[in-house]
Amino acid sequence: MELPAKYSPAEVEDKWYAWWLKNKFFHSEPDGREPYTVVIPPPNVTGILHMGHVLNNTLNDVLVRKARMDGKNACWVPGTDHASIATESKVVAKLKAEGISKEDITREEFLRHAWEWKEKHGGIILSQLRKLGASCDWDRTKFTMDPDLSEAVINTFVYFYKKGYIYRGIRMVNWDPVGLTAVSDEEVIHRDTVSKFYHLRYFISDGNGNPTDKYIIIATTRPETIMADAAVCINPEDERYHWLKGKKILIPLINKEIPIIEDSYVEMGFGTGCLKVTPAHDVNDYEIGLRHNLPVLDIIDDHGRLNEKAQILVGEDRFEARKKIEVMLQEAGNLEKVEDYTSPVGYSERTNAVIEPRLSMQWFLKMEDLAKEALESVESGKVKLIPDKYRNTYRHWMENVRDWCISRQLWWGQRIPAYYLPDGRFVVEATAEEALKAAQALDPKITAADLKQDEDVLDTWFSSWLWPISVFDTHKAGHPEAQPNKDLAYYYPTNDLVTGPDILFFWVARMIMAGDEFMHDVPFRNVYLTGIVRDKLGRKMSKTLGNSPDPLDLIAKYGADGVRLGMMLCTSAGNDILFDESQVEQGRNFCNKVWNAFRLMKGWTVDEKASQPEAAAVAVRWFENKLDMTLEAVEDHYSKFRISDAIMTVYKLFWDDFCAWYLELVKPAYGAGIDAATYKATERFFDALLKMIHPFMPFITEELWQNLAPRKEGETIMLQRMPLAGEYDRSVITDFDMACEAVVAVRSIRQQKGLSPKEALTLLVKGAFPMDTLPVVRKLANISSVSKVDSFEGVSGVSFMVRTVEMSVPLEGLVNAEEELAKLEAALDYQEKFLASVRKKLSNERFVANAPEQVVAVERKKEADSLSKIESLKAAIAALKK
């Protein structure tokens, strides 16, 4: 195989991905092995891959590939989410661009357009995931609106309805006037918003609907809703307003008479202490209205415009109306003053429209019992959140959860299976046929034509909460008593879920609820919550800022392996990651390093007659131990989901230990062959290293592994077992480290003295140096001879210490005695101070009495080492002074 000096990922990556697919390596079927299951957080069906997906799916893929190499039956189920609001608004926009208005076409026509759109754009994001190397079982690809998954959603609705958990009613909901639908509490984002605080004069009525000259001042942020006022409310404790009792107040501009009511809800210290009560357009006011039996007058329509009930400004948008009514109030003498005011305003998560609290008929799911169980699942540790800090947030939400508004006034989604009889009664059944039967039980004369199905669809999350169940078994959701099918029985519960904390409640919590309800078990064991990918300035990546790189461009430029590694190097659970292209560059550079190490090794020719050089023997023995030690550390990182630590540990093992030390030590002289024993060992190490790197960089490792040795047809690194950590001898590693320190010291001396690496030097050793590692020093520091000495007296050289061993490089004529002396004296000074601090500790009786033995022993060792160093330094100084 021809190997260029630079690795080019493009063809390699496409080649191996296609080959993996062809061989169905990602495909999983239940068998006797332990399963390892992951379901993808389904991206929006019309979505495009962004950096957040890269982070999430790379993490997922690392976990899946690792599990697969641990011998588990790994199954990663991919799929997409129909994302009702997001998709519907995209389709509406597309139709609008074509001159078609949603209002002018039928539901069926609209859905035809929507499906067309889905077919056209639906596969994009999944194909992008393939470029990233995601090892999903594509044969299992699901879509939340697949017919059978939709059926599961409907069955679930029917199940909860019959259980009494689903009810229909007129409630104050969060209305999105742009999306034209209700949204759940979780889909409302509150943001502090600068607005105005209008102080309005409401005049007292003379009893006949005419204003007197007395008035009170009411502060409001929404003057455009005054026409819907049903009362003015004061706190019963508020003495300032006792004179108002029994009086009537006139609404400005329309002179409508409304009563004064008292309710302790009103804060006396806030605003003017008078509250206008507008039950139709404010959640709190609605509650007050209920308590006081106030009429509800809804003056705002679906689009957020004033309707005819407002009497004035009819047809105006609510914000336009606000501006205009300010002028009208001013002219009418009702405007006392206007102040700037900052208050939290609710925005729609999807459309960013200001949410209009609005009364409407909606379907709700009771959450109390579901939340209780779901809380327990996390509190008991059956589901672990990583990082753990999210437990608090989770608990708080679960303890304060409100009923879930599950109906949406949209067409794209699962239509609510409620069927209305002409008299207004309704039945809930999974199919029209069953509904007809049920309806006929109520009224035998009913025909199919009489029944009208509810127009609304279900919240998207009402389908995605079934995901870990319904991707395997579409019957079980909605039928807790049913036997799970073979797949569900085998794969459920899934193992790990990787997702963002922003959907902890939308999705994660609700999946736990559905799992409890239908499986009597949690849907996953561990939830790894990623952070948000930001740019290097800490800003959220967004289209408008243009700070979000296209992952596919990055892959084209650096290779998928490079992109993956760049992401993994800087991710830690729960922390946002500040993404910078230089990290991907680092990933690419690592690929190149691996590539070149391979080139080096492949360039060697084995000399069967050659015996193993000492340095190589030391290196092999050391690396064997180092490898085992590192495997143990990496395994520990994986077990704690410290993915970036795991890859960094492997990265350093490869780059620093394997390349910088090991390969340099075993590298044969130019033109010479390598002995067979060393070559075999090197191959073995390379094999292990490739396997360790594979979960992070699947492509290049497959490419090199295939070329490392002859492979049988269909053999892949993907399915090799990850090497297991064996026993290792720590002293081998520390001895080698000392040799390395000596090498670094000599190299440093060369640098300081301007000596070429080619110029051989000699080395004097005084003290207990692990002599069997000396070949390392000789080879890598270019030392021609090493002598053990008892003293450096009479030697003109540069000395240094490795731990407690003193060493010197004789350098006749190059040594500045004064400099040397100063260096030694500084070292002595430091050492003496260090000794003093150690002795201070040791002479402290309370320390000796209270500290654990081990800690005291360490201090004694420090003392002894320090004494020995001081002795050496003093001797060296004395020798130098002679």
Next chain:
RNA sequence: GGGAGCAUAGCUCAGUUGGUUCAGAGCGUCUGCCUUACAAGCAGAGGGUCGGGGGUUCGACUCCCUCUGCUCCCACCA
């Protein structure tokens, strides 16, 4: 308003029940090298009073209090 979290090297972050010569890593920086795997590289070096203050302890980056600055989540004060 309630809750959670963060502050350690120029940057991004580790530091796992308070105690290994513990103040670390990666990147960046500086110096010297095109050394026959790799300049996407090699070798070497510098860099932090662990946000400020106080306390507990024989001992604090680690525990407690407080101040400052930032972030996030939740929330119906018009």
